[in-house]
Amino acid sequence: MRRRSVPLMLMLMLLSMLAAPLAQAVDLVRVVKSERQLYLLENGTVVGQYPVALGRQPRGHKQREGDLRTPEGRYVLDKKNAESAFYRSIRISYPNDDDRARAAALGVPPGGGIMLHGQKNGFGEYAAYAQRFDWTEGCIALTDADMDALWARVAVGTPIEIVP
Template sequence: MWLGTRLGKITRLAVLAPFTLVVLSLHALSADNPPLPSSAIADKVLVLKGERKLLLMKGNDVLKTYTVSLGGNPVGSKIREGDHKTPEGVYVLDRHNAYSLYHRSIHISYPNADDVARARRLGVPTGGDLYIHGLPNDYEGPTQQLGDWTEGCIAVTNAEIEEIWRVVADGTPIEIKP
């Protein structure tokens, strides 16, 4: 009897532990990552693919850091259309899209001249139409990150894209590093 009761408690703890960790992690994240002030303006976006981080920069200062989802095949630079890779290099966030299929989105100016030249040498299409964006408009699951799932875009939560949308103007440079 004691062993059965003890195993029942252990089973309940094993089942509840992941949910508890998620709740505590989200609480800790929100406490450590308060919203940016309404006056905040980023002058650069830095993406560290290997760390799955997007940093909003003002000069040399980090305004805020976000965890991101990348293309479903994230290691290495984007070579061609359909490779599910997020590009690496220097681009510009050139337009905001309020009518996105992914809550809101900000367009990345991929491909740049180097990307076009590489694709031409390889005889493959570069692809394009890459964005920083939120979750799909028809998504009804949890609001947290989903792992690497995009076609090559950089995805954040809907609340995070709202904040990024507000503090990043058209023409802001974005550097995407491995």
């Protein structure tokens, strides 16, 4: 009986591994604003790519609160929110010390609340239209389906690099 149970157990283990999702955590999220693309990277290799919409004034680095720009630089994805007003969201650690100093030198608040997020709740069905435009107040928007894929592969603490 023991001989039969060992191969059966091995086969069951193999089947359970094959049935498990193959999504792996990534070690870097890169957004290329000029391409309107978000890339998921693992050890320098692109393992996912998604189109994005940006702030309504997409050129240049965010300077202050209300300028409708998406920041540029290296940050950390520091908090997930499954109860967001925009489907799901992951907070970007903007502003950093340099952003605060730059805004202080200008005498303006740096702003904050910059997120990766899905569509506004109740408007997910319009994503094919909405994603053709830069419509956020400085955040990075994805379709809800793409946000689900991102959510599954990005852990809190993952760095994000936003480049022109």
